[in-house]
Amino acid sequence: MLQRNGSGAGRGFDLLVVNATMYTADPRFAVRREMAISGGRIAALGDAGELSGNASAARVVDAGGAFLYPGFMDPHCHFLNYGYMLQRACLFGCASWAEAVERLRAFGAANPGGSWILGRGWDQNLWPERAFPTRELLDAAFPDRPVLVTRIDGHAAIANAKALELAGIGPATRVEGGECLKACGRLTGVLVDNALDLARAAIPPIDGETKRRALLLAQRDCFAVGLTSVSDAGTELADLAAIESAQASGELKMRVYAMLRPSPENVERHISKGPRCGERLTLRSIKMFADGALGSRGSLLLEPYEDDPGNRGLQLESDAQIDAACALAKRHGYQMNVHCIGDAAVRLVLDLYERHLEPGNDRRWRIEHAQIVDPADLPRFKALGVIPSVQTSHATSDMGWARERLGPRIARAYIYRELLEQQGWLPNGSDFPIEGINPILGFYAAVARKDREGRPAGGFQMGSALTREQALRAMTIWAARANFEEESRGSLEPGKLADFVILDRDLMTAPEAELCDSRVLATYSGGELVHGGL
C-alpha cells in the first residue's frame, strides 16, 4: 500500500530509500520497503517497486536488504555530561580502586598542570571488597592537585585532601540530603548526593569551548549508534546557551529535549515564558531529584536497606521544593520530570503530583527511573496519568548486587512490563553515561534481561520483560510521546521528520545473543546523512 504526503504527490523527491525492511513503528506496526523524502520530511512510504517504479528522486539509496527504523530517541540521558566525560579521566570498568588511581595517574601525566583532575565511572560493586574507596592512595598520588572522580551513577564521588580543602569540607561538615563519609572521625573522601555540590562549587566554571566540544563529541557518538533525538535530563542556563549557539551555527544537528532545572535564572529566562517547541530544541520540562541512587544507598526506601539497617536513603529535594516546581510547571504548561529510584521517593512524588493533576489530564508528568515501586502505588500511575520513564539497562547492570540492598523487595524492582501495562506504553532510555550510549543495549536488556554474556541463562525476573515490539516502540514512538513529540517524530509516517537509522540486523527476528552486535550502517537526521553511508 502506498502512503503519501499530499505535498510530495506528483513530483520528484529529494531522496528515495529502497530495498530495506522498514519498521515504521506506526500504530499498526506496519513494515514497508521504500521511503521517499522531501524537504527533510518523510513524503511517502510504499512496498517494493511502489515508489521507485512511479517517481523520480534526486538521489536513490539502495539499502541492500538492510533494516530501517525510526531514528532512535533517548528519553532520559545526560548528553552534555557524556561529552564532558570524553574529555576527562575514564574509570569505567576498573577492577579495583588501585587500578582507578593508576588510570588517574596516567591521565594526570598526560594532562599536566595544576588544574582539577575530574573523572567518572568507578563502581565499587565491581571490586573484590565491594566497599567504598578511601582517599589515601589518591592523596599519595596527587598531594597538590585537586581530584574529584564520580561513581558510575553520578550520585557519589571521591575527593582527595586537596579537593576537600579547596571545597571547605571538614570532618564537621553537614549537608542536607547528602553525606561526607567518615571512618574513625576522619573524612574518607567519599561524598554522597548533595555533598557533591560542595565540591563541585569549588571547580572553576566550564568554559564555552569545552562545552562546545562536549556537545559535538556527544553528537558524534550518538549519531554513530543511531540516536537522532536526546532528552538532556537536567540542563542549566549556561548549558542551554551552548546548545542554542551550536545549533544556530549548524554544528549541532542533534535534536534536544532539554529538561530544565528550576533555577531562578531558568525560571526567569525560559520557564515563565511557557513551552518552546522546535524541530531541534524543545523546552517544556522541569527536572528535579527526589532521591539518589541505589548503588550508593541514596535511593529513598519505605523500609531500611537490607545491608544497612537504620538507613532508608536520602531525600535530595524537599517536598516543598518539588511541590513549588509542580505549581510552576502547571502554571506555565511545563511537564514535571522527577528522579525517583526508591519506593518511598516514588510514593512521595505521586502524592505531590496528585495535588496538582486533574482526573483524565494529559500533562504527561513523568517519574524518571521508577526503579522500585510498592505494589500499592503501581495503579496510581494509571489513575493520575503519570508516565514511568524507565531505563531497562539498569535492571541488568544492578541485578548482581541489588538483592543485597533490597532483599525480597527485589521482586518489586525493575518491573517494566507491569509499569507499561498501566497505560499501555512507556519510554525507555539509557541514562547515559551511567549506562552505555547504545540504545540497542536497552532493547536487549528489555527483552532478554541478561547481561552481555547471556547471564542468567533464564533471564532476570522475566515476568517483567518487554516484547521486541514494545521495546522498539519504547525507544522510538513512545519516547516521542513522553516528550509530546509524537506528531513530528518517533515513527516513519508521511509528514514526520526524516530521522531514521539503518542497521545490519533485524531487531524483531535476530537471535537474542546477536542483538548487541547490531551495526549501524547509516543514520539520517532530517533526510541528511549524519553517520556512515551506503
Ligand SMILES: [Zn+2]
Ligand atoms: Zn539521569
